[in-house]
Amino acid sequence: MERPRILVVGGGFAGLECARRLERKLAATEAQITLVAPFSYQLYLPLLPHVAAGVLTPQSVAISLRRTLHRTDIMPGGAIGVDPRAKVCIVRKITDEVVAEPYDYLVLAPGSVTRTFDIPGLVDHARGMKTLAEATYVRDHVIAQLDLASATLDQAERESRLQFVVVGGGYAGTETAACLQRLTTAALDRYPRLDPRLIKWHLIDIAPRLMPELGEHLGTRAMKVLRDRGVDVSLGVSVAEVSEQSVTLTDGRVLPCRTLIWTAGVAASPLIGTMDAETVRGRIAVTPEMRVPQFEGVFALGDAAAVPDLAKGDGAVCPPTAQHSARQGRRVADNVIAALRNQPLEPYYHKDLGLVVDLGGKDAVSKPVGVEMTGVPAQLVARGYHLMAMRTNVAKFRVGCNWLINATAGDDFVRTGFLARQPARLRDFEYTGAYLTKEQIREHTRALHVGH
Template identity: 70%
Template sequence: MNTVTRPRILVVGAGFAGVDCVRRLERKLAPDEADVTLVTPFAYQLYLPLLPQVASGVLTPQSIALSLRRSRKYRTRIIPGGAIGVDLKAKVCVIRTITDKIVNERYDYIVLAPGSVTRTFDIPGLTEHAFGMKTLAEAAYIRDHVISQLDLADASDNPAERAARLQFVVVGGGYAGTETAACLQRLTHAAVQRYPRLDPGLIKWHLIDIAPKLMPELGDKLGRSAQEILRRRGIEVSLGVSIAKAGPEEVTFTDGRVVPTHTLIWTAGVVASPLIATLGAETVKGRLAVTAEMCLPGHDGVFALGDSAAVPDLAKGQEGAVCPPTAQHAMRQGRKVADNVIATLRGEQMQPYVHKDLGLVVDLGGKDAVSKPLGIELRGLPAQAVARGYHWSALRTNVAKTRVMTNWLLNAVAGDDFVRTGFQARKPARLKDFEFTDSYLTPDEVRARVEGAGIDHP
């Protein structure tokens, strides 16, 4: 079989789902059985659950960025860029490379795992003035920004400015928001001890969420435990509240309160990648509607999984239930999709995805955590051991495991450091500057581009 006739498998996205799919394909496919290509803006897999610990400086950025080029044995071709459109009929993926060149990549089989982007709403000033917590750059940038607020407050002789710079608002009472508020509060609490001119009592953290409960997936008892831990640390938790508008120096809550602040961190959920909207296919709450085998109905050779696909959750036994957008599902879906792609190639029977949720872990920093592994409720050090043990074991490479464990040990022994790395330039960067959600094409633009390139629809 030569390279001309060899089937082309294109995987979009290097998150948990995409990388596990690629690695499985590499292990199980013969070298001459198919060509595998991966489209990703960055040649690393980001371990998202540990981003709050990067923002707080407990972990270094490179410790959770797992290189895809480290091993020489992998044979997948990597295209450095992002998929901005897919023509399912012509079997063409439109890619914007990191040099802004737009190319058409043909495929025989495509695995769509583009992940998700931060969910925003039509709130005045939100995208212009809020920070996100979805990328490695955002986590590093937020750390610089938070430390700079202490520097600027210390340098200011204006009491109002000083108070505003020492107030921080986090929106989103899910895992990302709760862990972000908890980890960064620990950072500022430790750092302010090095600023003798600053009153530690001026530092105020606000965690708000429109939902009536904090992390409802944990259950009432653990949710209340987490809330009590945060309040004991001085974090003001407001539920049933969101943002009415955001400005450069203040945030207005929906209950009428106006909080003077220069730091608004938005972690109020995620939505499927805008790439899904370019397909013109059926969706379920924005996620691509797929079968239990993660196939797109009516389109041969198209698979979708992870945050961007509404994969039926057969383990729940409830009609209409779909898998939540979590890492444990994405990794297992990636492996199952790889098996189903190989089965399709070889004319074998595909298998449905079934996985029972193993539980949830929430690391609040220090000795504080709440966890619910296999339905068992844990708090404090046992919960912390489970949370960090789970994250450590889920890291894909031994290099990453060594780096993370070393960082944890060093932080436990030496404490936090408060060095700004220089990510914060004079020109501020906010939510709208990191995720490039305006780069995607419409379905009509995709078709026009493909037809303009002389690629016929079958």
Template identity: 60%
Template sequence: MPRPRVLVIGAGFAGVECLHRLERMLKPEEAELVVVSPHDYQLYLPLLPHVAAGVVTPQSVAVSLRRRLRRTRYVPGFALGVDTRRRQVTVRTVEGAEWEIGYDHLVLAAGSTTRLFDIPGVTEHALGMKTLAQAAYLRDHVIGQLNAAAVTNDPEERAERLCFVVVGGGYAGTETAASLELLTREAIRRFPHVDPALLSWHLVDIAPRLLPEIGERLGAAAMAVLRGRGLEFSLNTSVTRVTPRTVELTDGRTLRTRTLVWTAGVAASPLVHTVDTDLVRGRLATTAELTVPGADDVFAVGDAAAVPDLAKADGSITPPTAQHSQRQGKAVAFNVAARLRGTAMRPYFHRDLGLVVDLGGGYAVSRPLGVELSGLPGQAVARGYHLMALPTVTARTRVLVNWALNATTGSDFVSTGFQHGRPATLPDFEHTDVYRPA
């Protein structure tokens, strides 16, 4: 008899953690393990702002699947659609060929993409921070703006190139703005013909306060620190239109800029719309055991899944965080193994351990287990958490060495020309146009 096939879609926190656990829980003869992902690495997403700022190298946060998963067969490509009746997933390889792969048990851990909303110009002109390529490109772009500003004789163009706008006041947008502002403040000292006073960073968010996820007091503390560095904030404000040289805001102002970084939330992977089942807030509805109702032997976890949050009594679903994704990966591995062996599954339960927001420059805000920390103690907790959360000793060592080198030697300001001359829009980097409707 052939071995049952466990097919995992996605190599993020949830998918890789699931497979890592299954390799340890199941004997080779119990199941064939297969993962479909366009990249042969697991990305440690929380450190992307450090990659964009040049504090850590891209390789440090890209953990090789072949280093972590020894028995799993890796299929490079995009999962385009799921047919739960035929138990088939359509896959497009990186070269463009399409084929179908069958499954006995399917784990959908397809992750998320940047939420764009229906705002004119965002898709064409905004830059994202969701993939490793986007972080590397953003660093090149920012340094390129400084280089261009240094040589132009047009005062208006110089002001546009030295104005940077970040949309999104959550931890991703705040860390990105904080890290890149430090980078440009340090870099501009190497441009003697550019007035540092022209450099400006703006953070725009529709929420009434910064970092609502971490609490009012810590959010206010982070905002005060960033204001002291020169960041400008536009809260209770959104974007109405974007052009190659302007960002128009709902308060009537127009910011003249060549750089808009869009971090205003995430949306579940478009793959979820190919599954014939119910969605909750755009994510696949699941049971507490992480199964998808109406789809036999299909599980969903991570950002693509609306998992009941049993730690709360208000009927809410778990937020799309790395913390929940990683722990859902462990939980779904247990339940897949239970389904294979005919034993009882367990509901997913995890109480949020808190968030950490590293603002660089020796400052962070953290709330581990409800304890509020800021400044150097907050940064010690934030970086300690990241080191523990990185999945391999090799990755931890690389990141630790990168941090130490940056702290002792400072940054270099080199534009590598990555993606130069190629389309660099959000759909180009995140491949949101390859999916099929249900």
């Protein structure tokens, strides 16, 4: 008898945790497990600002799927469409070959993409911080601005190259601004021609408070740390227009600037739009057990799913965080196994473990299990949490060594040039135009049935 086919889409926190647990709890004879992922690593997303700042190497936060999974088939590609009625997922391999992959159980964990708005010039000139390639590009780009500013005799050009804008006052934006501001400050010793007063970092957010999830006290403390370093934090303000050499804000200010880093939230993967499924603010609606109620054998979780937050109640859904995604992955694996064995499914319920925000160096704010911490103790908690959350000892060792090397030897501020002169728009890094229409999905499904 052919084994049931479990197809897991996405190799992030949710997908990897699900596949790992399926491996541990299912006998090899019970099911065939396949993971669809465009890269052979799980990206440890919370530490991307450290990659952009050169504190960590890119390989440090790329956790090997093949070191973590042992009997899961890994398909190198991305899911670009789903036909849940025919139980088929359309996958574009990294060779661009498109295949129709049948399944008995489907776990959708495709994650999210950077959320953008209809702001003139935004999609053409903004840089993201959602992928490893984007973080690597941002580092090269920031160092290039220092190089070019140091080489030019044009004062206006110099000023525009030395102003940097980060949009988004959540964890990603705050940590990105904090880490990159430290990078440019530390680099000044290598650029004797640059006036330190010309280097200016701006952190912009439309919300009235920075990182409101931390609470008023810690959010205010984080803002004070940034402002003491010279970062201009502007709240209640957004971007009105972006051009190659300037950023116009909604309060009327026009900043001469050639670097806009956009971290203002995420949207569910466009894969969700290929299905006729109910959504909640763009995320696929699921039950507390993370089933997609319209379709048999389909589960969804992580950033792409509106998972009810039973701990909060009142119709709240879980925020798109790594902590939730990893826990949901384990619960979905248990529920897939329960479905296989005709056992009852369990709802997802979580206990909040707290939050950590690494501002670089000795600066951090943390709130583990409700205890507010700042400074070095908060930094130890933040980095200890990240090491604990990584799934391989090799990754933990690499990250720990990188932190130690950077703390003792500093940075050489070198541009790699890997992405020089390549398109660097959000859609170029996040492949948002790769998904199929419903008619194209039906064509691939028909082709699969004809082939059989």
